[in-house]
Amino acid sequence: MTHMKKFFFKSILLVVLVFIVQSLCPGEVVIPNEITRLDSLMQYGADIIYFGDSTTESFTAEDANKASIGALLQMLIPQAQIAKITHPSYQMDVYAAYGRYILRKGYHPKFVIIPINLRSFSPVWDINPSYQFDKEKIVLDVKDTFVMRYLKPLAVFKIFEPNCSQFSYQYTRVFEGKKYLGLVKDLFTPPSSVSPEDVTLRYLQLCYSYSLNYQHRKVRSLLQLVRTLKTAGIKPIFYIAPLDYITVEKYLGSKFRERHIENVQLLHSLLAQEGVPLLDLSNSLDPEFFIWSTVSTEKGHPSEHLFLKGRMFVAMSLAKKTSMNTFFNLGL
Amino acid sequence: MxxxxxxxxxxxxxxxxxxxxxxxxxxxxxxxxxxxxxxxxxxxxxxxxxxxxxxxxxxxxxxxxxxxxxxxxxxxxxxxxxxxxxxxxxxxxxxxxxxxxxxxxxxxxxxxxxxxxxxxxxxxxxxxxxxxxxxxxxxxxxxxxxxxxxxxxxxxxxxxxxxxxxxxxxxxxxxxxxxxxxxDYDRVTGGLKLILWGLFQKVVIADRLSLVVNRIYDNLPNYQGPALVIATIFFAFQIYCDFAGYSDIAIGSAQVLGFRLMQNFRRPYLAVSISDFWQRWHISLSTWFRDYVYIPLGGNRVSKVQWFFNILITFVLSGLWHGANWTFLAWGGLHGAYYVVSQWAQVLRDKITKVWGWKEHSGIENFISVVITFILVCFAWVFFRSQNIENASYVFSHLFLGWNKLSLVSLGGIVGVPQVEFIYDICLIVLLMGLHIFQEKMCSSDISKGELAVLQSLWAKLPGYVRWIFYVVGIWMVMNWGVVADIPFIYFQF
Structure with missing residues (x-):
């Protein structure tokens, strides 16, 4: 027993010493570029923060002008400074973390523009371990606080690793209503014997078979983001990114349209309850506006990635929505 | 977990x-x-x-x-x-x-x-x-x-x-x-020290070296001779620190609870021959194959041809145990071939030692043997690390190219990391080998006591405050010098 006591007291002493040394000589965690970019742009007094994912970017060599939607919007309203914070697979819970950060740092942009990519509610994004951005979320929550001094040890011991595993992701069951469609792995990476048409069908089933509800993780993040921005006195502008609904409907049939209407309606009513309008661009564009993605894992899949004319359409819609024409007297 | x-x-x-x-x-x-x-x-x-x-x-x-x-x-x-x-x-x-x-x-x-x-x-x-x-x-x-x-x-x-x-x-x-x-206070603290050392090997050394190794082995067509050699040597130390680190944490954890697990590594890169290497590397597996495959096949109590066959089959199976890939079979087969050739050439090696006038197990003979064994082991690691046989062939065929552009001041650039980081990596390897040489000398000076006891008694001779500085600095180093990346233990895949 005396040995145990001796061990116990020495352990406490060791922990205290390590804690002191760590406080005096903390290791550094590399801050994600997007966060340092936001900080520096806000120091220069950006008027608009425009978050975005791959749907805001150019994805094809066919585009003569590769400007992103953010860059096009900047051209449309040159008087406003736009801070473009984008990452190919950013999504609602990362935006929510950014919202908390903006509130904590006391940044006051006039608008925050947030795209809602409808694919981001599907398992491909929602529970994919590669798309969790735990590092960004944690850093946003603790940056410039005393916790940063202890973040490196926590990071070395995997605090940035996502809770969901590749196994649980790959073996998640996908449903269309009550109809079981298959596992993520079967739909996302079907065997080579499956025909190209069927590969596309499976991928689209995976992306668009979900039915949204208020308990969905990303829907809750959306709500949290709205409330955070409202608390900070910042006007959020949400828009649903256009999707190639004609092609998707061709594969998934009329049930897709029914589900799509229900899902969008849910987002509308959720935001309406908070007094925030939603710009629905999801059904606005015909197939010729879309690139069939050349991203390696999604080769041959229709997606929300847009040609220049599609991106310009979104930029112009946003310019109108933000009432920038009157605000900045641009005469658009 | x-x-x-x-x-x-x-x-x-x-x-x-x-x-x-x-x-x-x-x-x-x-x-x-x-x-x-x-x-x-x-x-x-x-x-x-x-x-x-x-x-x-x-x-x-x-x-x-x-x-x-x-x-x-x-x-x-x-x-x-x-x-x-x-x-x-x-x-x-x-x-x-x-x-x-x-x-x-x-x-x-x-x-x-x-x-x-x-x-x-x-x-x-x-x-x-x-x-x-x-x-x-x-x-x-x-x-x-x-x-x-x-x-x-x-x-x-x-x-x-x-x-x-x-x-x-x-x-x-x-x-x-x-x-x-x-x-038991001593047993528990001994186990915790082993865990700390294991963590140091894994997160500070192995994971750091893996950044260079992965960069090169995952983009082979962009690299030639010097980078390939550096990556392979780094991989030799990465895989050692990764697996020995895991084993030390395992043995240490068991020791804290009162259990004695068998030693799995004994400074393998100081081996003077391939047979010596296999008595020091992944000991629990090599003795498993010895007891349940090699000896039941007849071991060395058969004709010479049958004996060589037994050696080869044991090593090929050992390679296959590691993974279902031709690269692992080649790795095992190559080690088997090394072993057979070393047994076959024993007489020749004895003659060379005699002709050159070296005393048996003299410093120079040991040094040359260690270097040659390490080079042979590294050659085999090329198969182990490569994704497939084509990649391994690329490494071997490009090993001697690009040496004319070599500059010692820009070695970091060759492998795609800042020079300071490269020097840091080298320092970690030197530190590890220095420790191994020290341990080897200490343990061979008092074989009767057992390795751990020798090291523990040496450690106990240090003043208390020095030991505490080591503990605090050691923990701090693990916590702050470790790599922030998801680099799983290599042997998890097996």
Missing amino acids: IFNSLSFLIFFPIVTIGYFLLPYHWRWLWLLLSSCMFYMALIPVYILILFLLIVIDYTMAILIENASGRKRKFYLVLSLLATCIVLFFFKYYAFVNVNLEKVAQLLHWNYALPVLNLILPIGLSFHTFQSLSYVIEVYRGKYKAERHFGIYALYVMFFPQLVAGPIERPKNLLPQFFEQHNF
Whole structure:
């Protein structure tokens, strides 16, 4: 027993010493570029923060002008400074973390523009371990606080690793209503014997078979983001990114349209309850506006990635929505 | 659950405190439940496979013990088949399937075995081998079949060595579950020191070196001679620190709880020959193959040709154990070939030593032997690290190109890291080898005491405050010099 006591007291002493040394000589965690970019742009007094994912970017060599939607919007309203914070697979819970950060740092942009990519509610994004951005979320929550001094040890011991595993992701069951469609792995990476048409069908089933509800993780993040921005006195502008609904409907049939209407309606009513309008661009564009993605894992899949004319359409819609024409007297 | 994670840092103290607070007769259950939790933190459903293997081998061992004559052999074969089928299904099915399909295409045969995208249960090769060793020992009459199902399950599932060994033998580990382990200050702190050293090797050295190795081996066409050589040498130290680090954490964790696991590494890069290397590298596996494959095949008590064949087959199987890929077969085969050639050329080497006038085991002979052995081992690592045989061929065919552009001041640039980081990597390797040379000298000076005892007595001679500085700085280094990236233990995939 005396040995145990001796061990116990020495352990406490060791922990205290390590804690002191760590406080005096903390290791550094590399801050994600997007966060340092936001900080520096806000120091220069950006008027608009425009978050975005791959749907805001150019994805094809066919585009003569590769400007992103953010860059096009900047051209449309040159008087406003736009801070473009984008990452190919950013999504609602990362935006929510950014919202908390903006509130904590006391940044006051006039608008925050947030795209809602409808694919981001599907398992491909929602529970994919590669798309969790735990590092960004944690850093946003603790940056410039005393916790940063202890973040490196926590990071070395995997605090940035996502809770969901590749196994649980790959073996998640996908449903269309009550109809079981298959596992993520079967739909996302079907065997080579499956025909190209069927590969596309499976991928689209995976992306668009979900039915949204208020308990969905990303829907809750959306709500949290709205409330955070409202608390900070910042006007959020949400828009649903256009999707190639004609092609998707061709594969998934009329049930897709029914589900799509229900899902969008849910987002509308959720935001309406908070007094925030939603710009629905999801059904606005015909197939010729879309690139069939050349991203390696999604080769041959229709997606929300847009040609220049599609991106310009979104930029112009946003310019109108933000009432920038009157605000900045641009005469658009 | 992995050792270098927050969850383990929380899990292990809770398990340890619970273990010492519980009455002795409940401790096995506590350890078993903890081991289940440890395993289920990875892929929960796979515990069913483990449970199935445990039930089969537990039952078969009792049947073997109770049976006589042919029946004993029948139950042994049944048990071995069941275990090997599970191993084959998860680990080798895809490999065999792909290769059979290629052969069928060549011969224009119809071939339609389904493709199964199975994820290999973590540590399957380790715990199946541990189970096999138990059944074989019972069959040989060297160990009595364990009647206590919970204790047997714990033997297979004991969490410190469940996922990546050391692969224990029943006679070493099983009796320890019946011993009453009290809290022993020296033993517990000794175990914790080993855990700290293991973590240092993994997160500070192995993970850091892996950044260079992965960059080069994942983009081979962009690199030539010097970069390929550096990456291969770095990989040699990465895989050592990764696996030896894991083993030290496993042995240390078990030691804290009062269990003695077998040593798995003994400074392998100071080996003076390939046979010496295999007495120092992954000792629990190499002795497993020695006891259950090499010796049953006849060992060296057969004709020379048969002996060489036995060596080759043992090494090829050892390669195959590592993974279902031609690269692992080539790696094992190459080590087998080294071994055979070294035995065959023994006379020649003795002559060279004599002609050059070296004394046996003199410093210079040892040094040259160590260097040559290290180079041979590194050549073999090329196969081990490459994704496929084509990549390994690329490394070998480009090994001697691009040396004219070599500049010592820009070595970091050659491998794509800042020079300071490159120098830091080199310093870590030098530190490790310096420690190994020191340990080797200390341990060889007093063989009678045993390695750990020698090192512990040396450590104890240091003043208390110096030891405390080492502890605090060591912990700080692990926490702050570790790499922030998801770099799994290499041997997890086996």
